Amino acid sequence: MPVMNIIEAVRDALRSEMRRDPRVVVLGEDVGKFGGVFRATSGLFDEFGADRVIDTPLAEAGIIGTAIGMALYGLRPVPEIQFSDFIFPAFDQIVNELAKFRYRSGGQYPCPVIIRTPVGGGIRGGHYHSQSPEALFIHTPGLKVVAPSNPYDAKGLLLACMRQNDPVLFMEPKRIYRASRGEVPDGDYTVELGKAAVVAEGTHCTILAYSGMVSIAEEAVKKATEAGISCELVDLRTLMPYDIDTILASVKKTGRCVVVHEAPRTCGFGAELIAAIQERAMEHLEAPILRVTGFDTPFPYTLEHEYLPTAERVLGAVRQTLEW
């Protein structure tokens, strides 16, 4: 089985779906001849031509606005927003238009646009190349939000997104775009949306993570094991709709839970997960559920390592739940 990194897996998904479905088009800034600033669309322009791999003028609202029109007409557009920090000029098109088209038209106009965008810090990108805005979009009825953490899931989830009929924000963890490598089947497969993966089984504490934080959490699990603590790591994979069953099964088993995300803490996705768990599993909890997150500050440049969750901080939170 070939070994790929996340970028290669994303590209493989796009290429194979574009071969299979002539309605799939890719559009965005620099996605054409250049193949994208992270090279995710590299080679697609040569294979599929300028009509299906479209270099757009530099305007995010135009990328998403035109992608919506394309989807309404019958294409399957997969626009790329170069960094999720640049998504905000398209916020109205995503939140008020894309996410609402099916509903507001009484079901007449489904709008299957899959927005790919790199998220997260750890690349010395400063405030405008590091943000994790998932909570804003999870809070948007009508959107699905998907956040793979490894190459296998990246390909399988992206293929699944392109074959369903709802709009999706597909967030790619840019910190581990190349560092995360793994076996990815050559052929066709999908990873079901809305299903989390239990990455490591354990009994003392559940760790919920997604995107670039899964590898940090994995490191924490290793350190915990060395210290005699057995952690269960759940990679959420799809954030909306999230997999409540897998989350609850794990938390009911361990009785403790730590949520990890690099986005700011207040009103972050962790808050929702904790609310959902305590509403349904209060009697199983041995300790308060803790969060390890970014801070409620803008994303800093020089101090980014200090801003981002680390394995040590995750382990510290796990210990805290055990000592409670």
Add this chain to the structure above:
Amino acid sequence: MVALPMQDDLRRVLDDEGHVLPGVKVPELSEETLHRMFDVMLQVRTVDERMMRIQRQGRLGFYMKAIGEEASHFAVLPLRPTDWVFPSYREQGAWFWRGYSIDEFINQLFGNEKDPVKGRQMPVHHSARTLNMVSISSPVGTQIPQAVGAAHAAKILGKDDVAMTFFGEGTSSTGEFHVAMNFAGVYKAPVVLVCRNNGWAISVSASQQTAAKTFASKAVGYGMPGIRVDGNDVLAMVQVSTEAIDRARAGEGPTMIEALTYRVQGHSSSDDPSVYRDPNEPAPWEKKDPLVRFRNYLKQIGLWTEPLEVGIVERHNQAISDAMSRADKLGPPALETMFDEVYEEIPWHLEEQKQWLLRQERTKSPHAH
């Protein structure tokens, strides 16, 4: 790139009294088409007056009239049924021309169980997939890049469909307008962008929206022709729109049309123009009423009689009354439909919320009629 000529001259076929201007070519339209145009114009006028009246009686939450702007809606006339329209909220005539029924129109206003959009949007936010009339949104300008995208998609798929979008002159101040004009120009998308310059964006006059001499002149910067047309002259509207649609279909790219018209009354049922507008301002425009001008034209070519008009208005009034009495018997959409079509399938969290809601005792809405 060769600079495109500015077309600042106002294109007209009829003078203010409805006489054909000397040396002007009249668009070739059959008697049947001319009659139908007059019929739909009268329908818009009749519907607007009736809906406004019931709004004032407290029977309808909100309404937006197009009185005085009806001619501009006929930009859609030369479109084929397979072409797409991305409307704004003041193009009733475009809906009726393309086959939207009075029942659909009224059920949408009332948000009842037969509302095509299932009671999910305020009045005047129509949607008709079978007519390629795209769902209306309140934020202005969002539909413009979408129209460009649909047009570009047609081109990619090798079809010769055209997209048309409508917006007001105030919308030309939005980012989306400029973004969309630029994309349209770069892609040479088969799209027609119709700017209804009715002089007012709620309380802000057209002169406060731009320092440019005309709105049509903005097209030049995006590498497309901008045509200025008398938006109260339905024949000129059809003529200019035909040219733009033909250009688009022939692969020659987008055209912006500035239809110069006037919002004779308020922005919506919630507006009061007397607060911000010189009360004498509408008078000269009332003399240029598109309906009167078109009537005079039809009279001159022997296609108008008073009984004809009276008959049309009576028919529409009756149709409105019938549709309203049918609508009166309809209830609101079923409670559980609130959760439908957020997604293609209801995810677990919405199912859970729906079941919770269904278990609650219903209290009376303060807005229930």
